[in-house]
Every structure is written in C-alpha cells, then in structure tokens.
Amino acid sequence: MIGVLFPNASAEAGQYVLAALRRSVSATQAQSIARSMVRETSPDLLVAVDTPDGWSADLIAWLRARPRKLVVFGHMPVALADYLRYQAADLPAGLAAASRSAPAPSGEARESAAVVRYGALAQALGGAQWRRPFERFDFTDEWNNLGYGAIRCDGSIWSVREAVQVPAEAELAAVVVAGERQFSYAALWDAGASSVLWFNRAVGPCDSFEWRMVEQFVSGYRSDTLPCQPVLSELPWGYDAAITSRLDCDEDVESARPLWQAYQRMGVPFTLAVHTQYLSRAEHHGILRELLADRQQGAVLSHTATHAPNWGGSYDNAFAEGRQSAELLEAVTGVPVRYAVSPFHQSPPYAMQGLADGGYDGCIGGIIRNDPEFLTARGGALAGLPAGFVGHSQQCMLHGECMLNEGDRLAIFKQAFDYAYATNTLFGYLDHPFSERYAYGWKDEASRIDAHELFIAYIRSKTHKPLFLHEEAALDFLKYRSLTQIVEVDGAFRVVTPSSQTTPLTLGVEFRGALMQVEAGKALQ
Known part of the structure; x- marks a missing residue:
C-alpha cells in the first residue's frame, strides 16, 4: 500500500494527489494515513503532501528505519530538507508575470517565458x-493541445511552492525563465538505503504526462532493493498505443458525414457528441442511427441539452442538462447514453456530481483555462465522486485554427501524440462538424479530411500495434480499470477484476520493471 500523508491545511491538494495515485495503483492500494502511522507500522511507500516542518523527525526516522520510497509534493519539511541538502528561498519577484502566456493567434502557439526543463536524470x-x-x-x-495543465505562481495548490536549490546530481528538472535557470522543480535522491522523489508543487505533476515518472518510481525504481507497487497500465494489454477521437456537434450533426465516411475508409471508429437542441430537426437523426448500426465502429455521447457554459452554473442545472440530453438522444436512436462531453470542456465538480447522480458513467472534458482538477494525467475516478463514474481529459483540438501557419502544420498534434505514446497514455483528440456559421478554421471539407488522414497515418507510422477506439469503448475500459483492485496478501500482489463490468479488452500491469498481462487472482511475480 502507498500511504498518503497530509495535514488538514493541505487537505485539498492531498485529496487530488490521493485520487491521482488511485487512478494508477487502484483504490485499494493508496490510502490517506494519519501522522501517527509514520511512527508506527506504516507502509514502505509514502507520499507526503505539503507537510509541515514539525513532521521532519517522523519522516527522517521513517526513511532510515529500512529501505523505503518517499515522494514529497510541495513543501519539504526543514530538517528533512537539511538531510537532503535542499535549500529553499522565496520565489523570484518576476516569476508571476513570467508564468503567464499571451493568447495564441490563429495558426500559431504561445507560451510563458517560464518553463520546466528536464535533464538526463x-x-x-x-x-x-x-x-x-x-x-x-x-x-x-483556452486550449493547450499538448494536454497538460498550468503551473501557477499564485500560492495555490497548482503553484510552484518555493525557490529551491538541490545538489546537481539529484536534480531532475529546473525552472528556466527566458533561457536562464532559476531554481529546481523536481529531484531524485538515493538517501542511504532509501530513495526520495520530490516535485515543487503541492499536487505534483498530476495534470501532466510527467506523472509517468511517479508511476515508474513506485512501480520499478531500484526494484532489486526497494519496495515496489504495481501500476495498472492505461493501455489495454497487447497494444503499444490507444487512440480515441470524436466530433463535438455544437451547431450541426449531419455535416459530420463526409469525415465519418473518411474514417470508415481508414477503418477507424467514429464518435459523435451531440448537443441535443439541434435534434428538433429530423435531418440530423439519420446519421446517428446509421452510426449506431455498428456498435463496434460507432458511438454517440451527450454534449448537453443547451451547451450552457459551466453546465448552467449549478448542480441542479447540470443534472437537468444531462438528463434531458440523454432522454432525447435515446428517443431518437433507441440506444441509452452513458457518457457525456462537457460544453466548452468546462467540467466543474458540481457538474460531475450532477451527471453521476443523473445516471451517467462518466464525462470527457479538460482545458487549461479552467477546472484544473479535471486535467488528470490518467483517466478514471475523480476526487470526491463515487466509484463507477470516470473522467477523461482530452485537450487536443484538431482544428484549422490550430494548424501551424509555417513548417509542418501538424507538428503540435504529432508532439501531443508523441507525449502520450512515450508515457503509455490513452490519447484523445476532437474536432467539430461544420455549420452554416462556422468552419472552425478549415478552408473546406477536403482540407480538413486530408489533415485527419495525415494525422492517423502519422500515428500508424509511429506505433507497432495501435488500438483505435470510439469514445464509449475507451471510457468503458477506463471504468473497468477504475473498478479493478490490486490487493496484497502475505507480501504478494494480486489483481481482482470487477465481476459487474465487462470489456473485450484485457488489462496490463507494470511491476518491478516488467509489463505483464493481468490474470485475475494470480500473484504477480
């Protein structure tokens, strides 16, 4: 088990970290623990979130007791900092301005002067x-097509915590402003017989592909001498990539047909997320029924009833938006709707609770502009929401406005997939059907189809065995994974899969540097 340790003052960050760990190691293998457990029979893997200086002695004694792994997010208690030769100071005065980006013009990207740069370690x-x-x-x-969230400099849980210098040999990453190194962002120490991983943020990298390093630390680092914890792969067993895509039907549905036909030619499943206000026009019904005629290749999701910002601004409105949309879609198609896509990708917690209470199994959203808690490195259960409801962050928007004006027009989308591929991440991207009002930056349908075909060809060229899924199949797999439990009995780990859920896909698990197929109930070697 991984113990997650945080004081009451850090409870918000602690709960997000706990949820992030559970999305990797299952709900049974990450538990919030009291400070007293650090002094008693505590787990040999510990994650400390913004712990106070007064807890230093407990953590140092815990580290020295026997070979163990410690992850520290945010503040490093002062005596532990001395033990690790970690020196902290106040953040530079100009960092707040350097942390913010200008808006992106059409065909270009923009970014902050402050960046995190990783080294060879x-x-x-x-x-x-x-x-x-x-x-x-x-x-x-609004959108960061590379998928990760924002690192703030505002004292929030999403902010860098302090200006830190660590020994050069321990530094994983540094904060750089306009090309000049400022201070450390992440570090890895082998401290005596134990090891320590640290990130300069109370929530760590839970909103980024960088979370892969946390998984690798707990599942395989120094596996010959230190305790390890199995991690459930986000990729179905037997595949080296998993990809899902969709069109969000904000203003039209039927105009999706030419792109759907292109996806049929490519043999790639297709998903439509439907804003049901437009279903008052019968000409939009046919494509939905045709799409669902082959449930292996097509899926329909809710995109709310009225596309209201922030799901209407309250739990009650979100509940109503979800129910009305599901009922109308089922009336038109005859197929129940179990998953939703957030309007504008805005996914506040009250809206997710409204969807869960309204009978949905999950939601897709995530955007760098707002709701940072929904930008999760792994799909699965969300903090504060019941088991069986899953979220998936998909911030990669394949739009004409986002195609670069110069060089390889698809370069950013390729980089987004490359990050997902390198970190075993289920990758999702989106576009929109054309409407009479708006073409989303595309010159015409032919150029849009060409871009989609080139992107899928790139994915196929990079991978050995990719799995293309429609959104319902992808979310079904994430739900199945979220309900799977890793249990430890007498020092042996076993994986218990949910009997109430089924999926044609098989889980993989990473443990002590090996990736293996899950065999329910069988001990991991």
Missing part, C-alpha cells in the same frame, strides 16, 4: 529531456 524514471511551459495556448487563451 529523468531517464532513470522513464522520462526524457522534456520541456513544459508553465502555461501555453494553441487557441486563444
């Missing part, structure tokens, strides 16, 4: 010499 945890701006945009000041 990241390879020890399955990482690379990545570069992550604090904030970046591909469309106005």
Whole structure:
C-alpha cells in the first residue's frame, strides 16, 4: 500500500494527489494515513503532501528505519530538507508575470517565458529531456493541445511552492525563465538505503504526462532493493498505443458525414457528441442511427441539452442538462447514453456530481483555462465522486485554427501524440462538424479530411500495434480499470477484476520493471 500523508491545511491538494495515485495503483492500494502511522507500522511507500516542518523527525526516522520510497509534493519539511541538502528561498519577484502566456493567434502557439526543463536524470524514471511551459495556448487563451495543465505562481495548490536549490546530481528538472535557470522543480535522491522523489508543487505533476515518472518510481525504481507497487497500465494489454477521437456537434450533426465516411475508409471508429437542441430537426437523426448500426465502429455521447457554459452554473442545472440530453438522444436512436462531453470542456465538480447522480458513467472534458482538477494525467475516478463514474481529459483540438501557419502544420498534434505514446497514455483528440456559421478554421471539407488522414497515418507510422477506439469503448475500459483492485496478501500482489463490468479488452500491469498481462487472482511475480 502507498500511504498518503497530509495535514488538514493541505487537505485539498492531498485529496487530488490521493485520487491521482488511485487512478494508477487502484483504490485499494493508496490510502490517506494519519501522522501517527509514520511512527508506527506504516507502509514502505509514502507520499507526503505539503507537510509541515514539525513532521521532519517522523519522516527522517521513517526513511532510515529500512529501505523505503518517499515522494514529497510541495513543501519539504526543514530538517528533512537539511538531510537532503535542499535549500529553499522565496520565489523570484518576476516569476508571476513570467508564468503567464499571451493568447495564441490563429495558426500559431504561445507560451510563458517560464518553463520546466528536464535533464538526463529523468531517464532513470522513464522520462526524457522534456520541456513544459508553465502555461501555453494553441487557441486563444483556452486550449493547450499538448494536454497538460498550468503551473501557477499564485500560492495555490497548482503553484510552484518555493525557490529551491538541490545538489546537481539529484536534480531532475529546473525552472528556466527566458533561457536562464532559476531554481529546481523536481529531484531524485538515493538517501542511504532509501530513495526520495520530490516535485515543487503541492499536487505534483498530476495534470501532466510527467506523472509517468511517479508511476515508474513506485512501480520499478531500484526494484532489486526497494519496495515496489504495481501500476495498472492505461493501455489495454497487447497494444503499444490507444487512440480515441470524436466530433463535438455544437451547431450541426449531419455535416459530420463526409469525415465519418473518411474514417470508415481508414477503418477507424467514429464518435459523435451531440448537443441535443439541434435534434428538433429530423435531418440530423439519420446519421446517428446509421452510426449506431455498428456498435463496434460507432458511438454517440451527450454534449448537453443547451451547451450552457459551466453546465448552467449549478448542480441542479447540470443534472437537468444531462438528463434531458440523454432522454432525447435515446428517443431518437433507441440506444441509452452513458457518457457525456462537457460544453466548452468546462467540467466543474458540481457538474460531475450532477451527471453521476443523473445516471451517467462518466464525462470527457479538460482545458487549461479552467477546472484544473479535471486535467488528470490518467483517466478514471475523480476526487470526491463515487466509484463507477470516470473522467477523461482530452485537450487536443484538431482544428484549422490550430494548424501551424509555417513548417509542418501538424507538428503540435504529432508532439501531443508523441507525449502520450512515450508515457503509455490513452490519447484523445476532437474536432467539430461544420455549420452554416462556422468552419472552425478549415478552408473546406477536403482540407480538413486530408489533415485527419495525415494525422492517423502519422500515428500508424509511429506505433507497432495501435488500438483505435470510439469514445464509449475507451471510457468503458477506463471504468473497468477504475473498478479493478490490486490487493496484497502475505507480501504478494494480486489483481481482482470487477465481476459487474465487462470489456473485450484485457488489462496490463507494470511491476518491478516488467509489463505483464493481468490474470485475475494470480500473484504477480
């Protein structure tokens, strides 16, 4: 088990970290623990979230007791900092301005002057010499097509915590402003017989592909001498990539037909997320029924009843938006709707609770502009929501406005997929059908289809065995994964799959540096 330790003052960050860990190691293998457990028979893997200075002695004694792994997010208690030769100071005065990005013009990207830059040591945890701006945009000041959230400099849980210098040999990543190194962002120490991983943020990298390094630390780092915890792969067993895509039907449905036909030619499943206000026109019904005639290749999701910002601004409105949309879609297609896509990708917690209470199994959303808690590195259960309801962040918007004006027009989308591929992440992207009012930056249908075909060809060229899924199949797999439990009995780990859920896909599990197929109930070796 992984113990998650945080004081009451850090409870918000602690709950998000706990949920992020559970999305990786299952709900049974990450538990919030009291401070007293650090002094008693505590787990040998511990995650400490913004813990106070007064807890230093407990953590140092815990580290020295026997070979263990400690993850620290945010503040490093002062005596533990001394033990690790970690020196903290106040954040630079100009960092707040450097952390923000200008909006992106059409055909260009923009990013903050402040970036996180990883060094060669990241390879020890399955990482690379990545570069992550604090904030970046591909469309106005809303979308980051590379998928990660914003690192703030405002004292919030999404902010860098302090200006830190760590020994050069321990530094995983540094904060760089306009090309000049400022302070450390992440570090990895082998401290005596134990190891420590640290990120300069109370929530760690839970909103980014960088979370892969946390998984690698707990599942395989120093596996010959340190305890390890199995991690459930987000990719179905037997595939080296998983990809899902959709069209959000904000203003039209039937105009999706030419792109759907292109996807049929490519042999790629197709999904429509439907804003049901337009279903008052019968000409939009036929494509939905045709799409659902082959449930292996087509899916229909709710995109709300009225496309109201923030799901109407309240739990009650979100509940009503979800129910009305599901009822109308089922009346038109004869097929129940179990998943939703957030309007504008705005996914506040009250709206997710409204959907869960309204009978939905999950929701897709996530955008760098708002609701940072929904930008999750892994899909699955969300903090504060019941088991069986899942979220999936899909921030990659394949729009004409986001195609680069110069060079390889698809370069950003290729980079987004490359990050997902390198970190075993289920990758999702979206577009919209044309309407009489708006073409989403595309010159015409032919150029849009060409871009989609080129992107899928790139994905196929990069992978050995990719799995293309429609959104319902992808979310069904995430739900199945979220309800799977890893249990430890007498030092052996076993995976218990949910009897109430089925999927044609099989789970994989990473443990002690190996990726293996899940065999329900069988001990992992």
